[in-house]
Amino acid sequence: MIHSLFLINASGDIFLEKHWKSVVSRSVCDYFFEAQERATEPENVPPVIPTPHHYLISVLRHRIYFVAVIQSEVPPLFVIEFLHRVVDTFQDYFGVCTEAAIKDNVVVVYELLEEMLDNGFPLATESNILKELIKPPTILRTMVNTITGSTNVGEQLPTGQLSVVPWRRTGVKYTNNEAYFDVVEEIDAIIDKSGSTITAEIQGVIDACVKLTGMPDLTLSFMNPRLLDDVSFHPCVRFKRWEAERILSFIPPDGNFRLLSYHVSSQNLVAIPVYVKHNITFREGSSQGRFDLTLGPKQTMGKAVEAVLVSSQLPRGVLNANLNPSQGTYTFDPVTKLLTWDVGKINPQKLPNLKGTMNLQAGASKPDENPTINIQFKIQQMAISGLKVNRLDMYGEKYKPFKGIKYMTKAGKFQVRT
C-alpha cells in the first residue's frame, strides 16, 4: 500500500522521509513540485498525482504537505484518511504539528510511523494504543530522559490491541473521576445579497474528555434524539443500541476523543443568529468605493454573540481601505486584499458598524465582482438546534464520577454574498 512518506514544507524542502518498503528516491517528489508550480494556490495541488512509476497522494495540513508514495491500486481515501490520522497523532503528541515540532521529535515521529504502518498497511492508529507504545514527550520527561537516559518507549507492550475494546488501555487510574462532554454545533450558511438564506444547515459534534478509572460503561441519552439526522460514531459506540433505542452506549477511550458527529435534519428551519446589513459599492468613473457594514443579533435566545470576526476578500483593484469601526479593530492587507475586522462581542443596544471608503487603483475600471463576507462567531451555552442531553449514566464501576456537559454554537462556513 503506502510505500514511502515525504514531508515537504512551505518552501519546498523535503525535511523528512520514511520508507516502509524498498527505498523510493526522493526525486519522485519532483512531480509533486511540478504540480505545485502549476497550481496557483497551495490548496489547489491535486491530492492525487500520477507519475510514471508511482502515484503521489498528498494532504496539506499546517502548511506541511504529507506526500505518500504508492505503487499500485489502493482506494485514495484510504491513504488520505490515514495521512490525516498521522497528522492528528502528531498534533496529539506534540501539541502542534509544525516543521519545528517534527524536526525536534524526529525520533518519536519515526517510532510512531513505524508502529502505525506495517509494510504500508495501517497497524495501530488508535491514539490510546500508540500512547502505550510510545509515551508522548513532555518537557518534564525530556529533562528526566536527558539526565537518566531512560526512554520514551513503553516497557510494557500494549494490551489494547488484543482486547475487545482496542481503543481503551487497561489499568486506567484517576483520583478524580470526571467525564466532560462538549456539544458543539456549527452553522454552515450562505446568505444572499438581500439577506435571505440560500442554504443553512447545522453540523454538530460531541467531543468528550473522559478521565475515569477502570472500565466504565457509559450511556448517554438525549431529550430529542430525533433531531439527529445523520450521525457518525467513534468505534466505541454500540450501533445496535442506537438503532433500537436512540441511546449512546459505549466504553469510552481514555482521554479526549470525538464521540459523535451529527447533522441536524434539514426539515428543521435553521435559526440564523446574526444578520448583516451591508452596502459595498464602486462607482463607475471614480476611483473610490463605499463600504458600510453593520452586524446585529437575531434569534439568539438572549445569549450573547461573542468572538465575532468578519473577513472579506476585496477585489483586486482595491488599493487601500480607509474605514472606521464603531468597535474592535480592523486590518487590511494590501497584498492579499484581505480585510479582517475583529468585532468581539455584539452589543444589541449599540450595533457594531464599519464604515468608510476604499481607494481603487487610479484609472482602473469598476470591479465586476462584489466581495463575499465571511463571519465567525460563538454563542456559549446554547445548541442552536435545540439538542439537549437528557442523562449520563455509568455502569461497571463503583465510584461516582463528576459529569459535565457544555453547549456551544459556532459559525462554520458562514458566508454573506454582497
Added chain:
Amino acid sequence: MSTAALYNDQGAAEAAVEAGQETTPTSSSSGAAFGLFSTDFKKNEDLKEMLESNKESLKLEAMKRIVQLISKGKNASELFPAIVKNVASKNIELKKLVYVYLVRYAEEQQDLALLSISTFQRALKDPNQFIRASALRVLSSIRVPIIVPIMMLAIKEAAADLSPYVRKTSAHAIQKLHSLDPDQKEQLIEVIEKLLKDKSTLVAGSVVMAFEEVCPDRIDLIHKNYRKLCNLLVDVEEWGQVVIINMLTRYARTQFLNPNINESLLEEGSGGEKMFYGSDEDEDEDEKEKKAEAAAIAKRKPYVMDPDHRLLLRNTKPLLQSRNAAVVMAVAQLYFHLAPKAEVGVIAKALVRLLRSHSEVQFVVLQNVATMTIKRRGMFEPYLKSFYIRSTDPTQIKVLKLEVLTNLANETNISTILREFQTYIKSMDKDFVAATIQAIGRCATNIGEVRDTCLNGLVQLLSNRDELVVAESVVVIKKLLQMQPEKHSDIIKHMAKLTDNIQVPMARASILWLIGEYCEHVPRIAPDVLRKMAKSFTNEEDIVKLQIINLAAKLYLTNSKQTKLLTQYVLNLAKYDQNYDIRDRARFVRQLIVPTEKSGALSKYAKKLFLALKPAPVLESPFKDRDHFQLGSLSHLLNAKAGGYQELPEWPEAAPDPSVRNVEVPEWTKCSSREKRKEKKVEKPFYSDSEGESGPTESADSESDSASTTDSASASVSEESESGLESESEEESETEEEEEDKKEKKNQKKEPKKPVQESESEQSSEEEDRKPEKRSKKLKSDSESDSVEDEGSESESSPSESEDFESEAVVTKKKKAAESKPPSKSVRKEEKKEKKEMSLLDLDDFEPTPSPQVTPVNTLLSNSLATDLEGLSLSDSILSPATIIPSGALKNYELLHRITGEGLSVEYCFSRQPFSPDANMVAVQLQFTNNSTSDTKNLHMEDVRLQSGMRVKEFPEIELLPAGEMTSAVMGIDFCDSTQAANFQLCSHTKKFFVSIQPPVGELMRPVFLTENEFKKEQGQLMGMNEITEKLTLDVKCRNEHAIVQRVTTAANLSRVPCGSDKECRFAGRTVTSSSLVLVTVATREEGAAQLMVNCEKMVIGTMLVKDILLALTQ
C-alpha cells in the same frame, strides 16, 4: 531531545541542528566547530565510537542521531556492522531503533544483515506474543532473498500461532514475502487459505489484504469464508473494513445476479427522469435495447435476491456511520455497484456528510459523486444545496461541485441552479468563472427550455472585461449555435457587431469562424464584417488573421460577386505576412478557390471542402462512463487503469451455485480427543493404498454410493446434534477451534468443488433413489443451520419453495441446486477420505494439493521449530519416517505421488555420494516406479526454475519404464548452500508434472576428515557470531555415544572427528558449494543433559543445522 537542540533547531541549516545536538553527549570531544567542518566520514566515526561503547545511553543517543540522518535521506549505510551488533539489546527503544535501521539498509548490506537473523529466529519462539510478532515483522521486512526459506517457515508457523496478533503479523508478512519472491506464491496461497478461515477480527482485514495482493483471482477461496467475513465485518478494525468491503464487492459481482434486472423494466413503463434530456436520446435507445434484453431474461426467471447478497448489504449498511471516510466511501461504492436501485439512496446522506471533511477528502468524494450523479441523478437531488459553492473553497473543489450541480440540473431545479451560477460568474477566481460558463453551456444543451435564456446570458458576458470570460463565452456560444444555427441568426448578427469592441483574439477568431460558417444566415452582414477585417488585417493577431482568410474564402465561394475583390485583397495582404503559416494558408486557399488552368480537380470541390456540414460538438460530462471503474478506486479517480487494479466483473447471466458458500458443520465435533485424530491420520495411507489397486475414480464412486445409502440415516442424526454443537462452539475460545480448523482445512477445502462438479450428473441420479429420505432431512438440516447463521438466511428456504409454483424449468433447476447441498453433506462424512483422493485426481493441476512433495524439508524444519506445537503441524504423516529412521538408511522423500503422477511415482534421496560430473553439486538419487498399467516413455526434465546461482545437472532421459517396473537415476543440484527448492517439470511422453526438490540443510555438506588438533584450531577461528550453542536433554534412547553419532550423521552428512574425551562427540564437514567448514560438537553431561555447539561461517546454515540436529537428538 536536549533543550539545546530545541533552541538551535529553528535554523534551516542542518549543520546547526547537528551541532546543537552534538553538545549534549560529546560536547567536550568535538566542540562547537564540529558541526561546521565535519564531513560525513568524521561524523560517522564519532557515531561508531558511541555505538561501540558500553554505555546504553550513548548507544541510544547514537542511534537517535542515526535515525535523524535516515529521516533526512542521508546515507548511513557504512555504520551497518556497528549497529547490527545491537540487535539483541535489552533496551527496548534501542532495539526498536536498530530495527528501523535494519529494515532500511538490509537490502543494501545483505551479507551483514544475515547476522541478525538468528536473533529474530530465537525471538520467534519467545513466549511473549508481542515479541514473536515484532520479530516476524522485522524478519519479514528485511528484503534479503537468501532468507526466503526462513521467512516462509516463520510465516507458516506464525499462521498457526495461538495469538491472533501473531497471525495478523503473519498475514502482513505474506505480502512482503510475495513481493520479495513471487515464486513462493503457491505456498503463500496455502497459508492465506488457512488464515482466511481464521475467526479473529484482528486477522480478517490483514489476510484479505494479503489475498488481494497475492491471489486476487482465487475467488474460490472466499466462498466458504464469505458469510463469516460478512458477519465479522462490523468488528474488524477500520482499515481492514475498507479492504474487505472492496474485495466483497468484486466477489458479489461474480456470484450474484443483477438486482436491477426487473426494476429497469418498471422504470421503462413509468418513464423515468432520464427521459428529459435531449442529448440522452441516443443513449436511451441503447438502454431500451438493453432493457428489452433484460426484460427477456427477467421473464424467464423472476429475480429473487440471494440471501447472501442481502446479508452483505445488510451488514455493511451500519458502516456508513463510520468516522473513517474511506470506510464510508467503500460502503457507498458497494451499494452503488450491488444494491437494488431503490436502496442505493441511503449512501447519499453519508457521502454528503463527508463533504464537511478535509478538502482532499472532499476532492475524492466529489469525483465519485460526479460519477454517481450521471447514472443515478435522483439520489443526490435532495442534497442539491450541499453542493453550492463557497468563495473559500479551493478551485479544484469548486470545479467539481460545478460538475455535480450540472449533472443534477433538470427542468425543476434549473432556475435555482442558474441563479447560483449567476453569482459564480461574478467570482474573482477566473478559472472558476470559465468553468461556470462551460457548465451553463452544458445546462443549455441538456435542457431545451433554458437554452435561450442561457444563450442570452452568455451573450451578455461577451462584454465582460476579463479576456478569459469572454473567450470562454464565445467558445460556448459557438458550440450552442452550432446546434441550431438557423434559429439564432440574430445572435450571430449581435456577435458580428461585437467585433468592433472585443479585443480578445480567441473571441474574435471564434466570431469570425461563426460568421463564415453561417454566412448564408447573415448574407448582408458577412461581407461587411470582411470589409472591416480586411481594413484591420495587418494589426490582427495570427489566429484572427487565419480566420479572416477562412471567412474570405467561404464568402468568395458563396457570394463571389460582392467579395471577390475583398478576398483578393486579403489574400494579397496575407501573401506578404511575416508569419509563414499565414503565407502558406493564403497560397493554399488561393489555389483552391480561384480557378486557374493549373488548378487541378480539387478546386471543383472547394465548396464541399470549406462548407461541409460540421457536426455540433457534444457537451458532456467528463465523468461519463467512468463508472466502469470501481468507484472509490484510484483508477476511477485518475480515469486510467492503475497498476494492480482488479476489474469489476459484469453481473453473471445466471447465478453460480450458491451452495458453495455453505459452511459445513465442522467434523471435529465427532472426534473429541486428539488421539482420535491421530488415528485417522494413520488410516490415510490405507485408503490411498486401496485406491491405488482398483481404478481410483471407480472406487470413489462406488464407495460413496454404498456408504451413503447405508449411513444416511445415521448421518442425519449426527448432523442434528452437530449443528447444535456448532452454535456452542462458536462461543468457545477461538484458539481451540483454530487448532481444529487446521485439521479440517484440507478436507473442507475440497468440498465446495464437489457439488459443482457432480451435482448435475451423478448426484442427481443418486438422489432419485433416495429422494423421500433426503427431502425430509434437507429441511431439517437447513432450518437448523440457518438459525445458527442469522435471521436473514431464513428466507433462503421460503423463496425456493414458493417458486415451485411458477414454472417447471425453474423448479427443477432450483431443486437441483438446493438438493445438491444436503446429499453432499450427508455423504460427506463417510466419504471424506475418498473425496480427498478424488479431488487429488480431479484437480491435480488446478491447485496445489498439500501433497508432501512441496515441502519435505520445510515441514521437517518447521517441526523442529515448533516442538511446542508438536502434533499440530500440517503433515505429521510425512514427518514420521524422519523421526524413526532405521540405522544407516537414507531418508526417502516423495517427489511425485502415485496419484498425482497418474500411476508414476517418484521418490528421491540424497545419496551422499560425491557427484562425479561436478564436485559442487549434491547428488540426488531418484527412484521411478511405474504403478500404472501402461508403459511410460521418455522420462526427462524440463523448465528448470532456480534461484540465482543454483545449477542443475539433469539426469539422463529414461526412454522406457514398463508398467510395474522400477528404475533409478542420479541428478546433481548445486543448491548454492541454501535450502531453496529446485523447481522443475518432470515430463513423460504424455504428461508434465511440476515438482520441486528442497534439501534439508544437513545434505548441503560433505564430510571432511580432521584431526583433533585441526578441529580445535578451526573451532577457535569460528567463534563469536559464527558459534551457536544450544542446551538440550537427550532422548532416553540416545544417551550412549553410538546413538548420538548415528543420529547426528543421519541428520547431517558429516564425518566423525576422533576425540580423546568420551564426553564429547565431534563432527566435521564442509558445505558443498562454498566449502565453508561446519563443525559440530555434542558434549554430554549427567542425566541426559547435553550441549550442542555448531561453528560455521555461514550463519544461516549454522542456525538451521542446530535445529535439525537438536531435533534428531531429542526425539
